[in-house]
Amino acid sequence: MLAEAEEISFEVPGWPPTKNEAKSMLAAGHQHADRVRLLLEAARTAVSRVGWPVVSGDVALELVVRGPGRPPSDATNYLGGLGDVLQAKSARPNLDLSHLGELSAVALFADDRQITQISYSQEHAEQPSYSVRIRLQR
Template sequence: MVDHAIWKDERAGSSGGQVRPTIVFDVGGPPPVKNEALSLFAANHGQRQRVEHLLVAAAAAAKRVGWVSVRDSVELDVTVRSPSRRPSGDATNFLGGIADVLQGRKASHRIDLSHLGELAGFALFDDDSQIQEVAYRVVQDSAPSYTVQVTLR
């Protein structure tokens, strides 16, 4: 893991190169899991609390660092902490859930987002198709949580 961290740092240009805008934040509990047709944003979705925790943490971090939703390509780096070596979801479902929550939501008559209040319009990037690079890892820890990092490419 240390080698990966150094390699990623060098690639990012932190050794004298251009510094790229990055936002990093922690979220308590497990990430939202994308694994069914029902939208994660539905008021009656079983992942609703996870979605809201992610939105609150991302919005607070964005406010703290002055991040506004971007249209350029981004990198997504996720570290999931879990009491077990294998968390309750898999990488693709966690990454899909996180990406869906952090992307912009187009106005839709099919789903009511009023239960999200001010967070209904919050996004770190316009569309998850902007994600051009992904890093994912699981680390054993006493309680479930995760860290999300989005970096402009």
């Protein structure tokens, strides 16, 4: 039997989804729907690679955003977006997630309240991309 992974990390092309309006980023037709899908697809691939379960304990979140010049949004909106997209979606029974198909089941933690440590940085790159790392807090 494999030991539980202590961390999971992955890269995503483009900018992170941004939490900056009342409409849920997970709703059909949201302006960041493509960003949400890319994030969920990258997370799903990483989960299958390392065997990461949906954890219920405290986690640390690290986000590194890369691109030419300053990113179009700010750290708090990107971090809020990641928290919403990567938490379990079962807490949102009134939100139709059918447009996400199997991606609606992708989650790295049960609730974004589990994030007890955050690291955010920006780096220069020719094309926008970002990396996410989630670490168990023991």
